[in-house]
Amino acid sequence: MMTSEYDFLKKFLKSRSGLVLSDEKQYLVESRLMPVARRHNLNGLSELILAISKPGSMMLQSDVVEAMTTNESFFFRDKSPFENFRKVMLPHLLEARKSRRSARIWCAAASTGQEPYSLSMYLKEDKAKVGGFRFEILGTDISNEVLEKARTGIYSQFEVQRGLPIQMLLKYFSQQGELWQMAPEIRAMVQWRKLNLLENFSHLGEFDIIFCRNVLIYFDQQTKIDVLNRIYRQLPDDGFLVLGAAETVVGLTDSFEPYPDLRGVYRKKQAASRPAGSTNRPERPSAKPSTSRSSIQALAGGSRF
Template identity: 50%
Template sequence: MKPDDFSLLATLLKDQSGLVLTTDKVYLLESRLMPVARQFSMKSLEELAQAIRLKKDSRIVPAVVEAMTTNESLFFRDMKPFDQLKRLVLPKLMETRQSTKRIRIWSAACSSGQEPYSISMMLREEKATFGAWKVEMLATDLAQNMIDRAKEGVYSQFEVQRGLPITMLVKYFKQEGDKWRVDPSLRENIQFRTYNLLHDLTPLGQFDVVFCRNVLIYFDQPTKTKVLEAIAKRMAPDGVLYLGGAETVLGISDKFQPIPGERGLYGLTQAVSGAKPATPTLNAAAGGR
Protein backbone atom coordinates (compact mmCIF):
# COMPACT_ATOMS: atom_id res chain seq x y z
CA MET A 1 0.00 0.00 0.00
CA LYS A 2 1.25 3.46 -0.87
CA PRO A 3 2.18 5.61 2.16
CA ASP A 4 -0.23 8.35 1.08
CA ASP A 5 -3.11 5.90 0.91
CA PHE A 6 -2.28 4.44 4.31
CA SER A 7 -2.06 7.94 5.78
CA LEU A 8 -5.43 8.87 4.29
CA LEU A 9 -7.16 5.78 5.68
CA ALA A 10 -5.45 5.99 9.07
CA THR A 11 -6.39 9.66 9.45
CA LEU A 12 -9.95 8.96 8.39
CA LEU A 13 -10.32 6.17 10.95
CA LYS A 14 -8.73 8.26 13.72
CA ASP A 15 -11.08 11.17 13.04
CA GLN A 16 -14.21 9.08 12.58
CA SER A 17 -13.81 6.42 15.25
CA GLY A 18 -10.76 7.18 17.41
CA LEU A 19 -9.06 4.02 16.13
CA VAL A 20 -5.29 4.43 15.97
CA LEU A 21 -3.43 2.47 13.28
CA THR A 22 0.32 2.26 12.97
CA THR A 23 2.21 1.28 9.83
CA ASP A 24 2.66 -2.28 11.10
CA LYS A 25 -1.13 -2.74 10.76
CA VAL A 26 -1.23 -2.51 6.98
CA TYR A 27 -2.24 -6.17 6.88
CA LEU A 28 -5.29 -5.31 9.01
CA LEU A 29 -6.39 -2.64 6.55
CA GLU A 30 -5.94 -5.00 3.65
CA SER A 31 -7.83 -7.90 5.22
CA ARG A 32 -10.78 -5.84 6.38
CA LEU A 33 -11.07 -3.26 3.62
CA MET A 34 -10.68 -5.38 0.50
CA PRO A 35 -14.24 -6.72 0.98
CA VAL A 36 -15.38 -3.07 1.16
CA ALA A 37 -13.51 -2.26 -2.03
CA ARG A 38 -15.15 -5.21 -3.80
CA GLN A 39 -18.54 -4.13 -2.45
CA PHE A 40 -18.11 -0.88 -4.40
CA SER A 41 -16.72 -2.66 -7.51
CA MET A 42 -13.10 -1.70 -6.87
CA LYS A 43 -10.10 -3.95 -7.32
CA SER A 44 -7.66 -2.42 -4.83
CA LEU A 45 -7.29 -0.29 -1.73
CA GLU A 46 -5.66 2.34 -3.93
CA GLU A 47 -8.95 2.69 -5.81
CA LEU A 48 -10.80 2.81 -2.50
CA ALA A 49 -8.54 5.56 -1.15
CA GLN A 50 -8.94 7.57 -4.34
CA ALA A 51 -12.72 7.26 -4.17
CA ILE A 52 -12.60 8.63 -0.62
CA ARG A 53 -10.44 11.55 -1.75
CA LEU A 54 -12.86 12.37 -4.54
CA LYS A 55 -15.92 11.78 -2.34
CA LYS A 56 -17.40 9.55 -5.05
CA ASP A 57 -19.96 7.81 -2.85
CA SER A 58 -21.19 8.91 0.58
CA ARG A 59 -21.65 5.25 1.59
CA ILE A 60 -17.94 4.43 1.37
CA VAL A 61 -16.68 6.17 4.52
CA PRO A 62 -19.28 4.60 6.86
CA ALA A 63 -18.56 1.20 5.29
CA VAL A 64 -14.82 1.63 5.89
CA VAL A 65 -15.31 2.67 9.50
CA GLU A 66 -17.70 -0.19 10.22
CA ALA A 67 -15.35 -2.73 8.64
CA MET A 68 -12.44 -1.56 10.80
CA THR A 69 -14.36 -1.43 14.07
CA THR A 70 -13.79 -4.43 16.33
CA ASN A 71 -17.14 -5.93 17.36
CA GLU A 72 -16.12 -8.72 19.70
CA SER A 73 -18.84 -9.40 22.26
CA LEU A 74 -20.47 -12.21 24.18
CA PHE A 75 -23.22 -12.70 26.73
CA PHE A 76 -22.30 -12.00 30.36
CA ARG A 77 -18.75 -11.16 29.31
CA ASP A 78 -16.38 -11.56 32.30
CA MET A 79 -19.47 -12.04 34.54
CA LYS A 80 -17.92 -9.91 37.33
CA PRO A 81 -19.52 -6.63 36.17
CA PHE A 82 -23.00 -8.16 36.15
CA ASP A 83 -22.48 -9.58 39.63
CA GLN A 84 -21.34 -6.14 40.84
CA LEU A 85 -24.36 -4.51 39.22
CA LYS A 86 -26.78 -6.89 40.95
CA ARG A 87 -25.03 -7.18 44.30
CA LEU A 88 -23.68 -3.70 44.86
CA VAL A 89 -24.37 -0.98 42.31
CA LEU A 90 -28.14 -1.15 41.81
CA PRO A 91 -28.98 -1.66 45.52
CA LYS A 92 -26.93 1.43 46.44
CA LEU A 93 -28.50 3.50 43.69
CA MET A 94 -31.95 2.36 44.83
CA GLU A 95 -31.25 3.77 48.29
CA THR A 96 -30.81 7.25 46.83
CA ARG A 97 -33.59 7.20 44.24
CA GLN A 98 -36.62 6.22 46.26
CA SER A 99 -38.52 9.31 45.11
CA THR A 100 -38.19 8.56 41.38
CA LYS A 101 -37.66 4.78 41.30
CA ARG A 102 -35.81 5.34 38.02
CA ILE A 103 -32.30 4.29 36.97
CA ARG A 104 -30.65 4.89 33.60
CA ILE A 105 -27.93 2.61 32.20
CA TRP A 106 -25.84 3.28 29.10
CA SER A 107 -24.18 0.43 27.21
CA ALA A 108 -21.68 2.31 25.05
CA ALA A 109 -20.20 0.39 22.12
CA CYS A 110 -22.83 -2.32 22.59
CA SER A 111 -21.80 -4.17 19.41
CA SER A 112 -24.48 -6.72 18.44
CA GLY A 113 -26.37 -6.36 21.72
CA GLN A 114 -25.10 -9.10 24.02
CA GLU A 115 -24.21 -6.70 26.85
CA PRO A 116 -27.57 -4.88 27.13
CA TYR A 117 -29.48 -8.14 26.72
CA SER A 118 -27.38 -9.69 29.49
CA ILE A 119 -28.29 -6.78 31.78
CA SER A 120 -31.95 -7.16 30.82
CA MET A 121 -31.87 -10.87 31.64
CA MET A 122 -30.24 -10.17 34.99
CA LEU A 123 -32.99 -7.66 35.81
CA ARG A 124 -35.69 -10.17 34.85
CA GLU A 125 -34.06 -12.82 37.05
CA GLU A 126 -34.10 -10.35 39.97
CA LYS A 127 -37.65 -9.14 39.31
CA ALA A 128 -38.59 -9.41 42.98
CA THR A 129 -35.95 -6.79 43.78
CA PHE A 130 -36.08 -4.51 40.76
CA GLY A 131 -39.56 -5.17 39.40
CA ALA A 132 -41.15 -1.97 40.76
CA TRP A 133 -38.31 0.15 39.40
CA LYS A 134 -38.01 1.71 35.96
CA VAL A 135 -34.56 0.70 34.72
CA GLU A 136 -33.99 2.25 31.29
CA MET A 137 -31.14 1.28 29.02
CA LEU A 138 -29.60 3.10 26.10
CA ALA A 139 -27.40 0.87 23.93
CA THR A 140 -25.26 2.60 21.32
CA ASP A 141 -22.64 1.66 18.78
CA LEU A 142 -20.76 3.44 16.03
CA ALA A 143 -21.67 0.79 13.45
CA GLN A 144 -25.18 0.83 12.02
CA ASN A 145 -24.92 -2.83 11.02
CA MET A 146 -24.25 -3.77 14.66
CA ILE A 147 -27.23 -1.75 15.90
CA ASP A 148 -29.41 -3.42 13.27
CA ARG A 149 -28.27 -6.84 14.50
CA ALA A 150 -28.85 -5.85 18.13
CA LYS A 151 -32.37 -4.67 17.37
CA GLU A 152 -33.13 -7.92 15.55
CA GLY A 153 -31.81 -9.95 18.48
CA VAL A 154 -30.99 -13.08 16.47
CA TYR A 155 -27.84 -15.04 17.30
CA SER A 156 -26.07 -18.13 16.05
CA GLN A 157 -25.55 -21.29 18.09
CA PHE A 158 -21.91 -20.30 18.55
CA GLU A 159 -22.89 -16.85 19.89
CA VAL A 160 -25.42 -18.12 22.42
CA GLN A 161 -22.97 -20.72 23.68
CA ARG A 162 -20.47 -17.99 24.62
CA GLY A 163 -21.23 -17.01 28.20
CA LEU A 164 -24.98 -17.69 28.21
CA PRO A 165 -26.16 -20.25 30.78
CA ILE A 166 -28.34 -22.95 29.23
CA THR A 167 -31.17 -22.13 31.64
CA MET A 168 -31.29 -18.54 30.35
CA LEU A 169 -31.06 -19.69 26.73
CA VAL A 170 -34.14 -21.86 27.18
CA LYS A 171 -35.98 -19.20 29.19
CA TYR A 172 -35.27 -16.08 27.14
CA PHE A 173 -34.65 -17.30 23.57
CA LYS A 174 -36.71 -19.02 20.91
CA GLN A 175 -35.01 -21.33 18.44
CA GLU A 176 -35.57 -20.56 14.76
CA GLY A 177 -33.80 -23.16 12.65
CA ASP A 178 -30.10 -22.88 13.49
CA LYS A 179 -30.57 -19.42 15.08
CA TRP A 180 -31.87 -18.14 18.41
CA ARG A 181 -34.09 -15.06 18.82
CA VAL A 182 -34.32 -13.11 22.09
CA ASP A 183 -37.68 -12.86 23.79
CA PRO A 184 -39.28 -9.50 22.85
CA SER A 185 -39.72 -8.71 26.55
CA LEU A 186 -35.94 -8.27 26.88
CA ARG A 187 -36.11 -5.32 24.49
CA GLU A 188 -38.86 -3.46 26.32
CA ASN A 189 -36.49 -1.32 28.41
CA ILE A 190 -33.70 -0.97 25.80
CA GLN A 191 -33.35 1.77 23.22
CA PHE A 192 -30.82 0.91 20.51
CA ARG A 193 -29.22 3.85 18.73
CA THR A 194 -26.27 4.55 16.45
CA TYR A 195 -23.93 7.02 18.14
CA ASN A 196 -20.26 7.99 17.97
CA LEU A 197 -18.41 8.35 21.29
CA LEU A 198 -16.32 11.13 19.75
CA HIS A 199 -19.39 13.29 19.18
CA ASP A 200 -21.15 15.55 21.69
CA LEU A 201 -22.76 13.26 24.28
CA THR A 202 -25.11 15.90 25.69
CA PRO A 203 -28.18 14.72 23.71
CA LEU A 204 -27.96 11.31 25.40
CA GLY A 205 -28.92 12.71 28.81
CA GLN A 206 -27.69 11.69 32.25
CA PHE A 207 -26.81 8.17 33.37
CA ASP A 208 -26.45 6.36 36.67
CA VAL A 209 -24.40 3.49 35.21
CA VAL A 210 -22.18 3.53 32.14
CA PHE A 211 -20.69 0.41 30.56
CA CYS A 212 -17.80 1.39 28.30
CA ARG A 213 -15.78 -1.81 28.33
CA ASN A 214 -12.96 -2.74 25.97
CA VAL A 215 -13.29 0.45 23.95
CA LEU A 216 -10.53 2.72 25.26
CA ILE A 217 -7.85 0.17 24.37
CA TYR A 218 -8.23 1.16 20.70
CA PHE A 219 -7.69 4.90 21.33
CA ASP A 220 -4.56 6.98 21.81
CA GLN A 221 -4.20 8.77 25.14
CA PRO A 222 -5.65 12.17 24.10
CA THR A 223 -8.73 10.44 22.71
CA LYS A 224 -9.10 8.32 25.85
CA THR A 225 -8.99 11.49 27.95
CA LYS A 226 -11.53 13.22 25.72
CA VAL A 227 -13.98 10.31 25.89
CA LEU A 228 -13.65 9.81 29.66
CA GLU A 229 -14.17 13.50 30.38
CA ALA A 230 -17.21 13.59 28.09
CA ILE A 231 -18.68 10.56 29.87
CA ALA A 232 -18.03 12.15 33.28
CA LYS A 233 -20.25 15.09 32.28
CA ARG A 234 -23.11 12.71 31.49
CA MET A 235 -23.01 10.85 34.82
CA ALA A 236 -24.99 11.37 38.01
CA PRO A 237 -22.78 12.49 40.94
CA ASP A 238 -22.97 9.01 42.46
CA GLY A 239 -22.94 7.17 39.14
CA VAL A 240 -20.49 4.43 38.21
CA LEU A 241 -18.43 3.61 35.14
CA TYR A 242 -17.42 0.13 34.00
CA LEU A 243 -14.22 -0.30 31.99
CA GLY A 244 -12.64 -3.47 30.60
CA GLY A 245 -10.14 -5.52 32.53
CA ALA A 246 -7.21 -4.16 30.50
CA GLU A 247 -8.33 -0.53 30.81
CA THR A 248 -7.72 2.11 33.45
CA VAL A 249 -8.24 5.81 34.14
CA LEU A 250 -4.89 6.18 35.88
CA GLY A 251 -2.70 8.73 34.14
CA ILE A 252 -5.48 9.41 31.64
CA SER A 253 -8.20 11.33 33.47
CA ASP A 254 -8.62 12.81 36.92
CA LYS A 255 -12.42 12.74 36.61
CA PHE A 256 -12.66 9.14 37.83
CA GLN A 257 -11.14 7.01 40.57
CA PRO A 258 -11.26 3.24 41.03
CA ILE A 259 -13.80 2.09 43.60
CA PRO A 260 -11.78 0.24 46.25
CA GLY A 261 -12.03 -3.52 46.11
CA GLU A 262 -14.09 -3.56 42.91
CA ARG A 263 -12.10 -4.40 39.77
CA GLY A 264 -13.11 -2.49 36.65
CA LEU A 265 -15.53 -0.20 38.51
CA TYR A 266 -15.01 3.56 38.76
CA GLY A 267 -16.80 6.48 40.35
CA LEU A 268 -16.49 10.22 39.86
CA THR A 269 -13.45 11.43 41.78
CA GLN A 270 -15.30 13.64 44.24
CA ALA A 271 -17.69 10.85 45.16
CA VAL A 272 -14.99 8.20 45.64
CA SER A 273 -12.56 10.46 47.50
CA GLY A 274 -15.28 11.86 49.76
CA ALA A 275 -14.47 15.42 48.79
CA LYS A 276 -18.18 16.16 49.04
CA PRO A 277 -19.49 14.32 52.14
CA ALA A 278 -23.11 14.70 51.02
CA THR A 279 -22.46 12.80 47.79
CA PRO A 280 -23.39 9.10 48.06
CA THR A 281 -20.78 6.52 47.18
CA LEU A 282 -20.94 2.78 46.87
CA ASN A 283 -19.47 2.47 50.33
CA ALA A 284 -21.73 4.87 52.16
CA ALA A 285 -25.31 5.69 51.26
CA ALA A 286 -26.44 9.29 51.59
CA GLY A 287 -29.30 11.54 50.51
CA GLY A 288 -30.87 11.56 47.05
CA ARG A 289 -29.42 13.32 44.07
Protein backbone atom coordinates in the same frame (compact mmCIF):
# COMPACT_ATOMS: atom_id res chain seq x y z
CA MET B 1 -0.74 -0.46 -0.81
CA MET B 2 1.65 2.49 -0.96
CA THR B 3 2.94 4.02 2.26
CA SER B 4 1.21 7.31 1.47
CA GLU B 5 -2.11 5.49 0.95
CA TYR B 6 -1.81 3.65 4.26
CA ASP B 7 -0.93 6.90 6.03
CA PHE B 8 -4.07 8.49 4.56
CA LEU B 9 -6.21 5.58 5.81
CA LYS B 10 -4.70 5.79 9.29
CA LYS B 11 -5.50 9.48 9.53
CA PHE B 12 -8.97 8.96 8.09
CA LEU B 13 -9.86 6.17 10.54
CA LYS B 14 -8.50 8.07 13.53
CA SER B 15 -10.47 11.20 12.66
CA ARG B 16 -13.70 9.30 11.98
CA SER B 17 -13.66 6.61 14.69
CA GLY B 18 -10.71 7.21 17.01
CA LEU B 19 -9.14 3.95 15.86
CA VAL B 20 -5.34 4.09 15.99
CA LEU B 21 -3.54 1.71 13.62
CA SER B 22 0.13 0.83 13.89
CA ASP B 23 2.32 0.33 10.83
CA GLU B 24 2.27 -3.45 11.21
CA LYS B 25 -1.55 -3.55 10.86
CA GLN B 26 -1.48 -2.96 7.10
CA TYR B 27 -2.32 -6.61 6.45
CA LEU B 28 -5.46 -6.24 8.57
CA VAL B 29 -6.54 -3.15 6.63
CA GLU B 30 -6.10 -4.93 3.31
CA SER B 31 -8.02 -8.05 4.40
CA ARG B 32 -10.96 -6.04 5.76
CA LEU B 33 -11.21 -3.38 3.08
CA MET B 34 -10.83 -5.47 -0.06
CA PRO B 35 -14.40 -6.84 0.33
CA VAL B 36 -15.63 -3.25 0.74
CA ALA B 37 -13.86 -2.24 -2.48
CA ARG B 38 -15.41 -5.15 -4.38
CA ARG B 39 -18.86 -4.36 -2.99
CA HIS B 40 -18.57 -0.82 -4.34
CA ASN B 41 -17.20 -2.01 -7.70
CA LEU B 42 -13.77 -0.52 -7.09
CA ASN B 43 -10.61 -2.08 -8.46
CA GLY B 44 -8.55 -2.41 -5.33
CA LEU B 45 -7.63 -0.27 -2.35
CA SER B 46 -6.04 2.51 -4.36
CA GLU B 47 -9.39 3.27 -5.99
CA LEU B 48 -11.15 2.95 -2.63
CA ILE B 49 -8.80 5.44 -0.97
CA LEU B 50 -9.26 7.86 -3.84
CA ALA B 51 -13.04 7.45 -3.67
CA ILE B 52 -13.37 8.15 0.07
CA SER B 53 -11.40 11.37 -0.34
CA LYS B 54 -14.03 12.78 -2.69
CA PRO B 55 -17.19 14.69 -1.70
CA GLY B 56 -20.38 12.67 -1.65
CA SER B 57 -18.76 9.44 -0.48
CA MET B 58 -20.45 9.26 2.92
CA MET B 59 -21.84 5.75 2.34
CA LEU B 60 -18.43 4.40 1.34
CA GLN B 61 -16.74 6.19 4.22
CA SER B 62 -19.23 4.64 6.65
CA ASP B 63 -18.61 1.17 5.18
CA VAL B 64 -14.85 1.60 5.58
CA VAL B 65 -15.21 2.60 9.23
CA GLU B 66 -17.58 -0.28 9.95
CA ALA B 67 -15.26 -2.78 8.27
CA MET B 68 -12.37 -1.69 10.49
CA THR B 69 -14.36 -1.67 13.73
CA THR B 70 -13.79 -4.61 16.08
CA ASN B 71 -17.17 -6.03 17.11
CA GLU B 72 -16.18 -8.64 19.66
CA SER B 73 -18.84 -9.28 22.29
CA PHE B 74 -20.49 -12.09 24.18
CA PHE B 75 -22.99 -12.58 26.98
CA PHE B 76 -21.84 -11.79 30.54
CA ARG B 77 -18.37 -11.02 29.20
CA ASP B 78 -15.73 -11.13 31.96
CA LYS B 79 -18.50 -11.98 34.49
CA SER B 80 -17.34 -9.60 37.25
CA PRO B 81 -18.93 -6.42 35.79
CA PHE B 82 -22.31 -8.13 35.79
CA GLU B 83 -21.86 -9.57 39.27
CA ASN B 84 -20.85 -6.10 40.46
CA PHE B 85 -23.96 -4.69 38.81
CA ARG B 86 -26.21 -7.21 40.51
CA LYS B 87 -24.60 -7.19 43.96
CA VAL B 88 -23.46 -3.56 44.38
CA MET B 89 -24.65 -1.12 41.71
CA LEU B 90 -28.26 -2.29 41.52
CA PRO B 91 -28.84 -2.31 45.32
CA HIS B 92 -27.32 1.17 45.50
CA LEU B 93 -29.67 2.52 42.85
CA LEU B 94 -32.72 0.89 44.42
CA GLU B 95 -31.94 2.75 47.63
CA ALA B 96 -30.62 6.05 46.27
CA ARG B 97 -33.37 6.41 43.64
CA LYS B 98 -36.26 5.09 45.72
CA SER B 99 -38.11 8.42 45.58
CA ARG B 100 -38.16 8.77 41.82
CA ARG B 101 -38.07 4.98 41.22
CA SER B 102 -36.17 5.15 37.97
CA ALA B 103 -32.62 4.73 36.74
CA ARG B 104 -30.80 4.98 33.42
CA ILE B 105 -28.03 2.77 32.04
CA TRP B 106 -25.91 3.42 28.96
CA CYS B 107 -23.92 0.71 27.21
CA ALA B 108 -21.52 2.56 24.90
CA ALA B 109 -19.93 0.65 22.01
CA ALA B 110 -22.48 -2.09 22.64
CA SER B 111 -21.72 -3.95 19.42
CA THR B 112 -24.22 -6.77 18.73
CA GLY B 113 -26.08 -6.26 22.00
CA GLN B 114 -24.93 -8.98 24.35
CA GLU B 115 -23.91 -6.54 27.10
CA PRO B 116 -27.21 -4.62 27.49
CA TYR B 117 -29.20 -7.82 27.03
CA SER B 118 -27.15 -9.45 29.81
CA LEU B 119 -28.09 -6.58 32.12
CA SER B 120 -31.73 -6.89 31.07
CA MET B 121 -31.81 -10.60 31.88
CA TYR B 122 -30.38 -9.91 35.32
CA LEU B 123 -33.06 -7.30 35.93
CA LYS B 124 -35.71 -9.86 34.95
CA GLU B 125 -34.12 -12.40 37.26
CA ASP B 126 -34.29 -9.87 40.12
CA LYS B 127 -37.84 -8.80 39.38
CA ALA B 128 -38.91 -9.28 42.99
CA LYS B 129 -36.29 -6.78 44.16
CA VAL B 130 -36.87 -4.12 41.52
CA GLY B 131 -40.67 -4.10 41.50
CA GLY B 132 -42.06 -0.71 40.50
CA PHE B 133 -38.71 0.62 39.28
CA ARG B 134 -38.31 1.85 35.71
CA PHE B 135 -34.98 1.06 34.08
CA GLU B 136 -34.02 2.75 30.84
CA ILE B 137 -31.23 0.95 28.99
CA LEU B 138 -29.62 2.52 25.95
CA GLY B 139 -27.18 0.68 23.69
CA THR B 140 -25.11 2.67 21.20
CA ASP B 141 -22.53 1.83 18.57
CA ILE B 142 -20.87 3.42 15.56
CA SER B 143 -21.86 0.55 13.27
CA ASN B 144 -25.29 0.32 11.65
CA GLU B 145 -24.69 -3.36 10.89
CA VAL B 146 -24.16 -4.46 14.48
CA LEU B 147 -27.00 -2.27 15.72
CA GLU B 148 -29.40 -3.96 13.32
CA LYS B 149 -28.34 -7.35 14.61
CA ALA B 150 -28.73 -6.14 18.20
CA ARG B 151 -32.27 -4.95 17.48
CA THR B 152 -33.31 -8.32 16.09
CA GLY B 153 -31.72 -10.18 18.99
CA ILE B 154 -30.88 -13.16 16.77
CA TYR B 155 -27.70 -15.08 17.57
CA SER B 156 -25.94 -18.20 16.32
CA GLN B 157 -25.41 -21.35 18.34
CA PHE B 158 -21.79 -20.32 18.84
CA GLU B 159 -22.78 -16.87 20.14
CA VAL B 160 -25.29 -18.16 22.71
CA GLN B 161 -22.76 -20.70 23.97
CA ARG B 162 -20.27 -17.93 24.84
CA GLY B 163 -20.94 -16.98 28.46
CA LEU B 164 -24.71 -17.54 28.50
CA PRO B 165 -25.92 -20.00 31.16
CA ILE B 166 -28.05 -22.77 29.69
CA GLN B 167 -30.89 -21.90 32.06
CA MET B 168 -31.07 -18.37 30.67
CA LEU B 169 -30.85 -19.62 27.10
CA LEU B 170 -33.90 -21.83 27.61
CA LYS B 171 -35.75 -19.17 29.58
CA TYR B 172 -35.16 -16.07 27.45
CA PHE B 173 -34.58 -17.37 23.91
CA SER B 174 -36.61 -19.21 21.31
CA GLN B 175 -34.93 -21.46 18.78
CA GLN B 176 -35.34 -20.71 15.07
CA GLY B 177 -33.63 -23.48 13.14
CA GLU B 178 -29.93 -23.13 13.89
CA LEU B 179 -30.41 -19.65 15.37
CA TRP B 180 -31.72 -18.32 18.68
CA GLN B 181 -33.77 -15.15 19.19
CA MET B 182 -33.99 -13.13 22.35
CA ALA B 183 -37.47 -13.00 23.93
CA PRO B 184 -39.54 -9.93 22.97
CA GLU B 185 -39.83 -8.74 26.58
CA ILE B 186 -36.03 -8.63 26.90
CA ARG B 187 -35.55 -6.92 23.54
CA ALA B 188 -38.14 -4.32 24.54
CA MET B 189 -36.03 -3.33 27.55
CA VAL B 190 -33.23 -1.91 25.39
CA GLN B 191 -33.31 0.96 22.93
CA TRP B 192 -30.61 1.34 20.27
CA ARG B 193 -28.99 4.35 18.69
CA LYS B 194 -26.06 4.98 16.37
CA LEU B 195 -23.42 7.04 18.13
CA ASN B 196 -19.78 7.93 17.55
CA LEU B 197 -17.97 8.46 20.87
CA LEU B 198 -15.78 11.08 19.22
CA GLU B 199 -18.84 13.28 18.74
CA ASN B 200 -20.90 15.18 21.28
CA PHE B 201 -23.18 12.93 23.33
CA SER B 202 -24.40 15.40 25.95
CA HIS B 203 -27.87 15.29 24.37
CA LEU B 204 -28.31 11.75 25.71
CA GLY B 205 -28.80 13.14 29.19
CA GLU B 206 -27.58 11.81 32.51
CA PHE B 207 -27.04 8.13 33.28
CA ASP B 208 -26.71 6.39 36.63
CA ILE B 209 -24.41 3.71 35.18
CA ILE B 210 -22.25 3.92 32.07
CA PHE B 211 -20.65 0.80 30.63
CA CYS B 212 -17.84 1.81 28.27
CA ARG B 213 -15.89 -1.41 28.03
CA ASN B 214 -13.18 -2.51 25.64
CA VAL B 215 -13.30 0.54 23.38
CA LEU B 216 -10.84 2.99 24.96
CA ILE B 217 -8.02 0.53 24.23
CA TYR B 218 -8.34 1.43 20.53
CA PHE B 219 -7.90 5.18 21.14
CA ASP B 220 -4.79 7.27 21.62
CA GLN B 221 -4.22 8.94 24.98
CA GLN B 222 -5.73 12.33 24.14
CA THR B 223 -8.88 10.73 22.73
CA LYS B 224 -9.23 8.60 25.88
CA ILE B 225 -8.91 11.73 28.03
CA ASP B 226 -11.52 13.58 25.99
CA VAL B 227 -14.04 10.71 26.10
CA LEU B 228 -13.58 10.19 29.85
CA ASN B 229 -13.98 13.90 30.59
CA ARG B 230 -17.24 13.98 28.64
CA ILE B 231 -18.50 10.79 30.30
CA TYR B 232 -17.82 12.48 33.65
CA ARG B 233 -20.39 15.14 32.80
CA GLN B 234 -23.01 12.47 32.00
CA LEU B 235 -22.88 10.88 35.47
CA PRO B 236 -24.47 12.03 38.75
CA ASP B 237 -22.21 12.35 41.76
CA ASP B 238 -22.93 8.78 42.87
CA GLY B 239 -22.91 7.25 39.38
CA PHE B 240 -20.83 4.30 38.22
CA LEU B 241 -18.45 4.03 35.26
CA VAL B 242 -17.53 0.51 34.15
CA LEU B 243 -14.46 -0.01 31.96
CA GLY B 244 -12.95 -3.12 30.40
CA ALA B 245 -10.51 -5.38 32.23
CA ALA B 246 -7.53 -3.95 30.30
CA GLU B 247 -8.63 -0.31 30.69
CA THR B 248 -8.00 2.25 33.42
CA VAL B 249 -8.37 5.94 34.20
CA VAL B 250 -4.93 6.07 35.79
CA GLY B 251 -2.72 8.59 34.03
CA LEU B 252 -5.67 9.93 32.05
CA THR B 253 -7.90 11.85 34.45
CA ASP B 254 -8.10 12.75 38.12
CA SER B 255 -11.87 13.06 37.96
CA PHE B 256 -12.47 9.37 38.62
CA GLU B 257 -11.12 6.91 41.15
CA PRO B 258 -11.50 3.13 41.45
CA TYR B 259 -14.57 2.01 43.35
CA PRO B 260 -13.37 0.07 46.42
CA ASP B 261 -13.11 -3.69 45.83
CA LEU B 262 -14.86 -3.52 42.42
CA ARG B 263 -12.45 -4.28 39.59
CA GLY B 264 -13.03 -2.10 36.55
CA VAL B 265 -15.62 0.12 38.28
CA TYR B 266 -14.99 3.83 38.87
CA ARG B 267 -16.74 6.71 40.60
CA LYS B 268 -16.37 10.46 40.66
CA LYS B 269 -13.61 11.47 43.04
CA GLN B 270 -15.73 14.21 44.59
CA ALA B 271 -18.23 11.56 45.74
CA ALA B 272 -15.64 9.50 47.59
CA SER B 273 -16.21 10.99 51.04
CA ARG B 274 -20.00 10.49 51.08
CA PRO B 275 -21.57 7.37 52.61
CA ALA B 276 -22.72 4.65 50.24
CA GLY B 277 -26.28 5.28 49.11
CA SER B 278 -26.11 9.06 49.54
CA THR B 279 -26.15 11.73 46.88
CA ASN B 280 -26.31 15.52 46.73
CA ARG B 281 -29.05 15.44 44.11
CA PRO B 282 -31.22 12.34 44.45
CA GLU B 283 -34.26 13.86 42.77
CA ARG B 284 -32.54 15.47 39.83
CA PRO B 285 -34.17 14.44 36.52
CA SER B 286 -32.20 11.89 34.58
CA ALA B 287 -31.91 14.15 31.53
CA LYS B 288 -30.07 17.43 31.20
CA PRO B 289 -32.31 20.51 31.60
CA SER B 290 -32.20 21.18 27.87
CA THR B 291 -33.61 17.71 27.10
CA SER B 292 -37.26 17.07 27.82
CA ARG B 293 -38.30 13.99 29.78
CA SER B 294 -40.55 12.88 26.94
CA SER B 295 -37.70 13.04 24.43
CA ILE B 296 -35.46 11.03 26.72
CA GLN B 297 -38.14 8.36 27.12
CA ALA B 298 -38.59 8.23 23.37
CA LEU B 299 -34.85 7.77 23.01
CA ALA B 300 -34.09 5.36 25.83
CA GLY B 301 -37.38 3.59 26.40
CA GLY B 302 -37.79 2.06 29.81
CA SER B 303 -39.16 -1.01 31.48
CA ARG B 304 -41.06 -0.92 34.73
CA PHE B 305 -40.90 -3.94 37.00
